Amino acid sequence: MIDWHDIDTVLLDMDGTLLDLAFDNFFWQVYVPQQYALQKSVSEQAALSLLADWIGRHQGTLNWYCLDFWSDELGLDIAGLKRQVADRIGFRPGAEDFLRALRASGRRVVMVTNAHPDALSLKVERTGIDQYFDALVSSHQYRAAKEEQTFWQRLNEAHPFDPLRALLVDDSLPVLGSAQRYGVNHLWSILHPDSSAPARDHTDPFPAIDRFELVLPK
Known part of the structure; x- marks a missing residue:
């Protein structure tokens, strides 16, 4: 105790x-790869592989947690995407x-x-x-x-x-x-x-x- x-x-x-970490895991593991695949015209599997590689290289650093960094890196509005699925936050x-x-x-x-x-x-x-x-x-x-x-x-x-x-x-x-x-x-x-x-x-x-x-x- x-x-x-x-x-x-x-x-x-x-x-x-x-x-609940379910929100963040859904966002980074499902929603962001889906949006990246749509906007870059690649398969979701390719998007997942690219994201896994990028995230792995920055894990544990401030970049890993920085929405501005990932917006620039991926060419996506990460803060805006979070708002689209914010009903999952709890x-x-x-x-x-x-x-x-x-x-x-x-x-x-x-x-x-x-x-x-x-x-x-x-x-x-x-x-x-x-x-x-x-x-x-x-x-x-x-x-x-x-x-x-x-x-x-x-x-x-x-x-x-x-x-x-x-x-x-x-x-x-x-x-x-x-x-x-x-x-x-x-x-x-x-x-x-x-x-x-x-x-x-x-x-x-x-x-x-x-x-x-x-x-x-x-």
Whole structure:
């Protein structure tokens, strides 16, 4: 269980942690290849192969999360395409009750996301998720992805916190590893970030949240 008595600051990822990753996976794995194939007059399989190669080369970097970069790279209006399927955006089960409980607990709650500011704005617009946070931080503000130590250094400069008394919940194991290297003491992953895919078997070396109602703050 999460040791809430030792936690003052809660750092929460957005996609795959609080919001269902099914939206993002559908968008990048299905919708974007379809639109690329239509606009470039290639087969969907060719579009999938091209996208997989491009995305693989930038994975874990800020470019991977940057809508402007992918708009330029693919010749598509990525932000506009996201709006076309925005009805698929939604909370993971129990996430909103978890956020309400955090607010009621009086702890400082900061969103830390690699999402591009345009994607973050769209998801705030669709869900109202911003009401539960003291601050919303996109890694694009710091020009460093959460996988980089620079992100955590700049986060602590802008929003000071004690890493030993901070909790990070994130579905990305590389991000959790980066936070661990920085010294964040309480690290939890998510067992089922995408409702359209099977749950993970485990998230070693980090404990994982399956149901938010089982880890509500005290």
